[in-house]
Amino acid sequence: MIKVAVLGYGTVGSGVVEVLRVNQEIVNKHAGQEVELKYVLDLRDFPGDPVEEVLVHDFETIVNDPEVKIVVEVMGGLKPSYDFVKRCLESGKNVCTSNKELVAQHGTELLQLAKANSVNFLFEASCGGGIPIIRPLYSALTADKIDEVSGILNGTTNYILSKMASDGSDFESVLAKAQEKGYAERNPEADVEGYDACRKIAILSSLAFEQYVDYKDIYTEGITKITAADIKYAQTIGTSIKLLAVSRQSDKGTYAMVSPVMIDSSNPLFSVNNVFNAVYVHGNMLGSSMYYGRGAGKLPTASAVVGDLIEASKNVNQTVMGEGWNPKKLELMPLDEISGRFFVRISGSITEKLPAVEKVFGTVEPITVPSMEDEFAFITDEMTEAEYKEKANQTDGILSMIRARI
């Protein structure tokens, strides 16, 4: 038998308790032993909820109980999570977490601490909710040099962009509806500004490139400026706009970026819609692969946490991820040096404006949308961000720019 404590009885925490209860038999079988939930920590009381039997309000009860071998941290945030997790690892307890902030901010240290104490610090649920991506990266795609990890890593923004595309609505009105439905938080900043995706791609990049990537170094742009007009253009040329988190390694260096990107149907991420998430991984032998599923939600996230819990229960005194990634920070390329293509919308008629645009950008193929007169768009050749900025400065009437990977 192995005894477990859950820190936090919020959405994910109650999901973990539910998975342990409903799939008890499967969990025990896969763990090779009975898994017993000994404590749930929460400051609140839950009168009438069966959780009362195991509910405690004091973390010390858990950390000082030598019977507890695995601690599930699903409180979120850094305070007090960071201290709690650190103390658990130092006390020789395995920790499984869904907390992307914690992993992005302190993962390097916590992985080393786990190794030093011969326990595990596991975080499958921190990126892509229920999608198994962390374990494939460290245990399956091991024969490859991974040169790209990218993905749609935030369900809220993918839902908003999908809805904008299907309904032709503007960002603000779709956001309001998403908030009503509970698909977006009342304070949606972390999602719509790309901060959530940024932390996730930092974690995935650290794992894939096996060296610490600091999320603060990643250029991050959200979807708040995307308009119904932008999406009409995208649809006209058979593309879609996604909030992509991209991380690539080449001879020139490594870059990482979170931003809206126009992609076409040849990209496996093209048809990932609504709240679904997907992670694309490219290896030098494997080629392209993709992992798709529910990126958030109580039960999919809890399923990933409990998968970690089972992994930990089979390896209570053996650190399956080793020391983790190299703690020396991986220097990312400056934004200016990153190359790509750019979709650009220009105000004014083609006849009037195109000559000036072509003087700066060279020959372009203008794109028009029937219902939208007095403007047009084009997609640049590949150039660096610096080159684009310079050309954009010389161009009048730019309505919007979206990076294009087509």
Place this chain on the structure above:
Amino acid sequence: MIKVAVLGYGTVGSGVVEVLRVNQEIVNKHAGQEVELKYVLDLRDFPGDPVEEVLVHDFETIVNDPEVKIVVEVMGGLKPSYDFVKRCLESGKNVCTSNKELVAQHGTELLQLAKANSVNFLFEASCGGGIPIIRPLYSALTADKIDEVSGILNGTTNYILSKMASDGSDFESVLAKAQEKGYAERNPEADVEGYDACRKIAILSSLAFEQYVDYKDIYTEGITKITAADIKYAQTIGTSIKLLAVSRQSDKGTYAMVSPVMIDSSNPLFSVNNVFNAVYVHGNMLGSSMYYGRGAGKLPTASAVVGDLIEASKNVNQTVMGEGWNPKKLELMPLDEISGRFFVRISGSITEKLPAVEKVFGTVEPITVPSMEDEFAFITDEMTEAEYKEKANQTDGILSMIRARI
């Protein structure tokens, strides 16, 4: 240091040697030790190829060398693979294979034999080439009761169907072109008749449901009868026709089937085209997930084999998959009891034939393709295969039937 032998220097075998050479540093790092290729077994000679240094013609050299801890079997077929693999496991050597026939036919026994000898029998490359699906099933999706595994598991047929859809060509002409390009074998039966996909879904089902599924029990239908006309109808209603291998478990029982299926864009397998493969997995907590990548090819397959080799090298005397699935054969539902919808093409004009059709099938919504006069189609409500057969027997002029999952 760990010493390895490769049985077979064909496409996959030479790929394995290439991955070990090109990614030597990564492989050693992930294995936690130096991985040395000690032998390659092949009956042929390869004058001038560096493999000559390790080439042997006699299996006894390998099986009798106690230094060899891991044997990679990439010869394919059952003879002599089965005997070789058995003897390796009995000699306490770990085995990694890409051989789906071997796993489908003898997997149950070989997994038990591996367990009895405290070694590993690993076969990530046997299903879906480079797509990590076996390891996620047994090591990541462990908190879930899996109730469905389905997928596009054969690259040749997916390429043919994709080409038929993009070019409007018939099966025979696309097959001929695929053979020219090397995407289809000269004897394409195993692919186009669905036998290859059948073995793969048997393996995936055994793993997902944790009980032995005999591939011989799986109803299997290939793509040879799919015509350009069928595909035109599919495109007209925004669907695509895929060779799907489906395996589902419900209160009614378990069914498995390989057949062409019409799917719409809400299905994550819809946009899996050309030689790409994908596996869809549904769990009771996780919901939907999908794994996508190159289902065949020298290097993607070799990447999966070497991933297994690394897993084995970290667990030389510990069976990571335990005893494998329950050896008692899982009884599948008879074909007649399986329910679904059916796309049916009828010869003749709507005015003339529809009344008779509706007398049998009830009210249907006829589908027509502008260029194809004197015929129409419809999609039935959900009914069992037996019910469909009975109704089809009462209906004149059925040109084709394709199962529909829309």
